[in-house]
Amino acid sequence: MSSSTTSCVVCENKTINSTFKCEGCLLTFCLKHTNEHQQYLSHQLNEIIHEHENIFYTFNEHKQSSLLFDQINEWENDSIKKIQQTAHNVRIQIEQFSELQKEQSKEKFNQISKQLENARQNHEYLEQDLFRWKILLKQFKYDLTILSPSIILHQDHNKTLINNISIMKMDQQSTLNETFISFSDEIKFDDNHHIAMHCGPYRNPAYITGTQEYLSGQHQIRLFI
Numbered sequence: 001m002s003s004s005t006t007s008c009v010v011c012e013n014k015t016i017n018s019t020f021k022c023e024g025c026l027l028t029f030c031l032k033h034t035n036e037h038q039q040y041l042s043h044q045l046n047e048i049i050h051e052h053e054n055i056f057y058t059f060n061e062h063k064q065s066s067l068l069f070d071q072i073n074e075w076e077n078d079s080i081k082k083i084q085q086t087a088h089n090v091r092i093q094i095e096q097f098s099e100l101q102k103e104q105s106k107e108k109f110n111q112i113s114k115q116l117e118n119a120r121q122n123h124e125y126l127e128q129d130l131f132r133w134k135i136l137l138k139q140f141k142y143d144l145t146i147l148s149p150s151i152i153l154h155q156d157h158n159k160t161l162i163n164n165i166s167i168m169k170m171d172q173q174s175t176l177n178e179t180f181i182s183f184s185d186e187i188k189f190d191d192n193h194h195i196a197m198h199c200g201p202y203r204n205p206a207y208i209t210g211t212q213e214y215l216s217g218q219h220q221i222r223l224f225i
């Protein structure tokens with residue numbers, strides 16, 4: 001910091017030769033407020049060191065990009081729900097069909113019951129009748145345990161229930177060509193101007209723009225709040 005004769009930006013104290021200009025923010029402070037300003041900067045440095053330590057521990061914990069993993073988990077859960085719902089719907093349809101089929105079979109079964117009762121009482125039957133009843137009863141047994149061949153499971157290969165997912169690397173070249181610029185003092189950039197950050201003391205509106213022009217395609221800007 002260098003000494004000058006202008007007033008302190010905080011208390012407006014105009015004592016000659018007792019103000020100091022900060023070479024970083026170019027503001028002028030009295031001795032008291034120079035100390036406060038240095039403490040403020042030192043506090044900010046400590047916060048950055050603390051954040052740096054946090055990130056260092058994150059490296060060691062092998063924590064993955066949680067946003068992407070959250071998205072995969074969501075896709076996984078939604079897909080399982082869709083499959084379970086579809087399976088549930090088809091089971092209900094089969095149960096309804098099975099009930100209907102049982103009702104229809106019961107009528108035919110009652111007819112055979114009458115024929116058998118008649119045969120037992122009146123002894124009016126031939127070998128052909130015995131064969132026919134044997135076959136019909138086998139058919140009923142089959143229909144009651146295994147559903148009739150009138151219903152089969154159909155898989156539609158043209159319709160996909162679940163959309164496939166995969167990872168896609170962003171076009172590095174277009175990222176490198178793009179740089180951010182801003183006319184707002186609050187906006188600070190990384191060395192490559194790929195990251196812009198609002199560093200103002202207040203929540204002043206500030207604007208950034210890219211230097212490239214886009215007519216088509218998909219382009220992403222990541223925003224952290």
Ligand SMILES: [Zn+2]
Nearest residue numbers: 022024025026
């Ligand atoms: Zn300063």
Ligand SMILES: [Zn+2]
Nearest residue numbers: 008011030033
């Ligand atoms: Zn002051």
